[in-house]
Amino acid sequence: MQTIPNQQVRLYVLIGIIGILSVGFAPLFLTDLYNEGRLPLSFVGFGFSVELLGVGIGTVICRHVLGAQTSAGRVAATLVALAAANGASVWADDLLQLLVRFIAGLIGGVLVGATIGAIVRSAAPTRMSAIYLTSQTAVQFAVALLLTSVISPRFGSSGSFVAIALLAILSLPLSFRLRPIALTQSSEQNSEPTTLMWHHWTALLVIVLVMASLSSVVSYAEIHLAALNLPRDLVDLAIPIVLIGQILGGCVALVLSGRLSHQWLIPVMILAVCAVMIALGSATQAPSLLALYSAVGFGWMFLGPFFVGWLLALDPTYSAARLFAAAQLLGIAVGPLVVGAVEGSAELTTRLAVGATLLAIALFFIVTLRSQRPVMTIQPRP
Numbered sequence: 001m002q003t004i005p006n007q008q009v010r011l012y013v014l015i016g017i018i019g020i021l022s023v024g025f026a027p028l029f030l031t032d033l034y035n036e037g038r039l040p041l042s043f044v045g046f047g048f049s050v051e052l053l054g055v056g057i058g059t060v061i062c063r064h065v066l067g068a069q070t071s072a073g074r075v076a077a078t079l080v081a082l083a084a085a086n087g088a089s090v091w092a093d094d095l096l097q098l099l100v101r102f103i104a105g106l107i108g109g110v111l112v113g114a115t116i117g118a119i120v121r122s123a124a125p126t127r128m129s130a131i132y133l134t135s136q137t138a139v140q141f142a143v144a145l146l147l148t149s150v151i152s153p154r155f156g157s158s159g160s161f162v163a164i165a166l167l168a169i170l171s172l173p174l175s176f177r178l179r180p181i182a183l184t185q186s187s188e189q190n191s192e193p194t195t196l197m198w199h200h201w202t203a204l205l206v207i208v209l210v211m212a213s214l215s216s217v218v219s220y221a222e223i224h225l226a227a228l229n230l231p232r233d234l235v236d237l238a239i240p241i242v243l244i245g246q247i248l249g250g251c252v253a254l255v256l257s258g259r260l261s262h263q264w265l266i267p268v269m270i271l272a273v274c275a276v277m278i279a280l281g282s283a284t285q286a287p288s289l290l291a292l293y294s295a296v297g298f299g300w301m302f303l304g305p306f307f308v309g310w311l312l313a314l315d316p317t318y319s320a321a322r323l324f325a326a327a328q329l330l331g332i333a334v335g336p337l338v339v340g341a342v343e344g345s346a347e348l349t350t351r352l353a354v355g356a357t358l359l360a361i362a363l364f365f366i367v368t369l370r371s372q373r374p375v376m377t378i379q380p381r382p
Contacts, residue, residue: 008179009122010131015075015178016115017136018171019055019108022086022164024140026051026101028147029089032157038093050098051105052333058109059325062117065110075114076175082107083168089161112325118181120321125312126257129324130305134250137301141243143167199369200311200320204327206362206369207307210270211331212338213358214300217277218242219336220351221293224280234286241290245297252298253305262306262313267366269306273299274359277352304328314369 022029026048033039039047058065066074085104092100119128143163151159221238276295283289307328311321339354 003123004118004121004181006122006128008181009118009128011174011178012115012118012181013128013132013135014174015079015171016112016132017139018079018168019082019111019115020136021140021143021167022104022108023051023055024136025144025147025160025164028144028152029101029157029160032152032160033093033097036156038157039097040094043094043098047098047101049333049337051101052329054102054105055109055112056326056329056333058106058111059113059116059329060109060323061106062110062113066114070114070117070178070181072176072178075111075178076172078107078110079168079172079175082111083165086161086165086168090158109325109329113322114181116325117318117322120308120312120318120324121181124258125321126262126305126309127254129308130250130254130257133301133304134247134254137243137246137250141240141247196315196319200315202365202369203311203314203320204323206365207324207327208331208334209358209362209365210273210303211300211328212335213331213355213362214273214296215332215335216339216351216358217280217296217355218293218300220339224351225286225289228284228289230286230289234290237290238293241294242297242300245294246301248294249298249300249302250305253302257305257309260306262310263370265306266303266310267363269299269303270359270363270366274356277356277359281349281352 030039030043030047034043065078082104085100085107088100089097089104115132119125119132122128147160147163151163155162218239221242222235225235225238226232273296276292276299280289280292280296283292304324308321308324311324312318314320335355335358338358339351
């Protein structure tokens with residue numbers, strides 16, 4: 001199978017950032033809609049999961065929308081559809097708003113799926129996935145500052161939706177420089193369709209469990225700090241601190257890609273995150289709490305690129321790795337829902353116990369995979 005030139009991969013990375021951009025601002029959008037009386041309070045948390053699930057589904061159906069071979073025209077049409085969906089949120093309220101956000105997530109997921117398809121076929125998929133994940137977080141952080149400081153205070157949620165729609169339109173010139181890539185193995189010459197085996201699905205389940213654990217902790221970060229009666233200014237720092245940790249984790253993963261083996265790095269990092277959760281349960285001082293939440297963000301982003309390398313080692317045909325984004329987003333979406341469904345989830349210890357339990361289950365599956373799978377003779381790609 002031929003690899004994709006780095007220049008083309010970088011273009012797909014930029015397109016993928018646009019596709020996932022609105023999801024990062026879903027809490028801001030939904031809160032503004034609630035404050036404007038356009039969305040009930042009960043829909044605020046649910047709306048975030050709905051859009052995330054839409055993105056996850058979009059990554060799976062990507063090849064059916066863009067075709068076995070992507071084309072610049074179809075990617076451009078998808079960008080226009082994404083802009084239209086975000087623009088439609090200006091007029092939608094209540095349940096219709098949730099439907100529009102799901103559709104926007106679905107369309108964005110198609111673009112993310114194309115990006116992942118390009119990354120796994122690059123010469124250095126671990127490195128390129130680190131670049132993608134880190135870049136999208138950095139861009140979201142920068143645009144979030146613009147929205148919260150300039151656009152949202154003046155124009156409300158409508159201004160934010162229009163801004164995101166304009167970014168999709170402004171990225172159209174990028175799509176015209178894209179070359180077709182194969183989104184299915186069977187579309188390539190002399191290749192036969194590959195069926196995912198139990199160990200591929202188990203690895204994807206591990207990713208779902210880890211991301212569900214991390215998102216369940218991060219989603220309650222502000223509630224945790226507020227319950228300790230910390231100053232509001234410190235409470236508001238929780239999510240930015242997590243984002244800074246994510247950017248740092250992605251940068252470190254970028255530096256270490258190709259230098260460390262995912263075989264031991266992934267379980268060690270999962271154990272480290274478990275230790276952080278235990279520490280969160282006992283910490284009471286603001287500096288310690290913010291540092292620990294930054295460590296959670298670090299693990300969140302650091303693990304992503306090595307998950308891609310792990311999937312490619314298990315399945316060098318790219319089939320499992322193409323589902324990485326779907327597994328990641330599914331975990332992020334269901335994590336807070338799982339915690340919320342547990343009796344006593346209002347207690348910090350319960351939330352952390354649920355997160356640690358999910359990580360323990362993930363570790364069990366990793367051990368199971370290593371004990372029942374023969375030693376790989378194919379070296380993981382960098």
